[in-house]
Amino acid sequence: xxxxxxxxxxxxxxxxxxxxxAMVLGPLVIVHLATMIYAIQGGLSxxxxxxRTQGSLVWGLVYGLFVTAAAxxxxxxxxxxxxxxxxxxxxxxxxxxxxxxxxxxCLGYQAVGALV
Amino acid sequence: xxxxxxxxxxxxxxxxxxxxxxxMESQTVLDVVTYIQRKLDPSLSYRFSCRVGxxxxxxxxxxxxxxxxxxxxxxxVVENGRIQVAPxxxxxxxxxxxxxxxxFFDKWQKSKSQFVPTDGDASEFAVVDPNSKERKxxxxxxxxxxxxxxxxxxxxxxxxxxxxxxxALNRAWTLxxxxxxxxxxxxxxxxxxxxxxxxxxSHQSCARNCPTSLNPTASIAGLKRKVFAAALKxxx
Numbered sequence: 001x002x003x004x005x006x007x008x009x010x011x012x013x014x015x016x017x018x019x020x021x022a023m024v025l026g027p028l029v030i031v032h033l034a035t036m037i038y039a040i041q042g043g044l045s046x047x048x049x050x051x052r053t054q055g056s057l058v059w060g061l062v063y064g065l066f067v068t069a070a071a072x073x074x075x076x077x078x079x080x081x082x083x084x085x086x087x088x089x090x091x092x093x094x095x096x097x098x099x100x101x102x103x104x105x106c107l108g109y110q111a112v113g114a115l116v
Numbered sequence: 117x118x119x120x121x122x123x124x125x126x127x128x129x130x131x132x133x134x135x136x137x138x139x140m141e142s143q144t145v146l147d148v149v150t151y152i153q154r155k156l157d158p159s160l161s162y163r164f165s166c167r168v169g170x171x172x173x174x175x176x177x178x179x180x181x182x183x184x185x186x187x188x189x190x191x192x193v194v195e196n197g198r199i200q201v202a203p204x205x206x207x208x209x210x211x212x213x214x215x216x217x218x219x220f221f222d223k224w225q226k227s228k229s230q231f232v233p234t235d236g237d238a239s240e241f242a243v244v245d246p247n248s249k250e251r252k253x254x255x256x257x258x259x260x261x262x263x264x265x266x267x268x269x270x271x272x273x274x275x276x277x278x279x280x281x282x283x284a285l286n287r288a289w290t291l292x293x294x295x296x297x298x299x300x301x302x303x304x305x306x307x308x309x310x311x312x313x314x315x316x317x318s319h320q321s322c323a324r325n326c327p328t329s330l331n332p333t334a335s336i337a338g339l340k341r342k343v344f345a346a347a348l349k350x351x352x
């Protein structure tokens with residue numbers, strides 16, 4: 001019974017994290033798309049992008065938050081798909097989802113670091 | 117004449133068998149099944165009781181959709197002079213159109229959907245404001261008669277046989293909102309499991325097919341919110 005309650009708690013917290021990260025991602029995706037549409041008006045080049053983002057704490061924070069939210073949101077979603085569609089359960093699916101989350105965090109922060 | 121395809125068989129093996137039934141005015145699908153059993157093939161097994169939409173015993177899958185056969189007029193479901201009648205989905209078939217519903221009712225037990233009285237000697241009547249938000253929420257889901265139509269309609273039950281299902285969760289929602297119940301957090305703990313309210317995908321098949329027009333999806337969404345709040349407050 002204890003195990004079941006603990007398992008339930010994990011599901012509840014994953015649900016909460018996924019909903020909260022969705023709320024964060026919503027406006028960030030809009031900001032990202034709007035910025036992209038605005039930024040490519042005069043042609044798209046790495047120099048132009050870097051010129052705008054380098055040294056910018058705001059863009060660093062925006063995309064840092066974006067990466068964090070996307071990593072957790074995506075990993076939780078993939079874990080759920082794996083459990084339902086593939087019947088992949090137990091500790092291994094949690095390890096796989098956590099690894100995916102860490103991978104996205106590392107790659108994402110590396111990209112953000114290079115941008116700012 | 118009406119052409120009727122009826123599922124014959126059990127959990128292991130079976131197939132549709134075709135019967136010709138005279139079409140009549142105001143005929144229900146239950147009338148059709150009963151005609152076959154009494155006039156054409158007495159070995160046909162099916163379940164019914166009240167015949168007037170009170171008990172929910174006669175639920176079957178008619179043309180792919182779960183419904184009460186006693187409240188389904190042939191005119192409203194017939195397609196090109198043909199009707200297909202099968203047992204309810206997501207429950208083991210005992211024989212022909214009769215399913216073993218114990219798996220469905222066991223989920224009500226697992227969701228701990230029993231009323232828990234509050235402490236006290238009950239010397240005074242509980243005062244329940246019918247216009248309170250909680251009572252309105254409970255009243256919106258209270259008319260479930262446990263027919264299993266929502267359970268048969270639910271795709272999540274098909275994917276995850278452990279999922280408690282719409283009816284049991286709807287019942288939990290009515291108790292959580294019942295001011296007379298003494299263990300709201302206990303009800304939330306029971307449904308905040310791997311196969312509880314968070315497994316629902318909000319497809320709304322339960323609400324679409326419920327013969328009493330209840331909306332278990334809304335009840336389950338309410339449970340998710342309550343569990344969310346309880347978790348943040350450390351009450352789970």
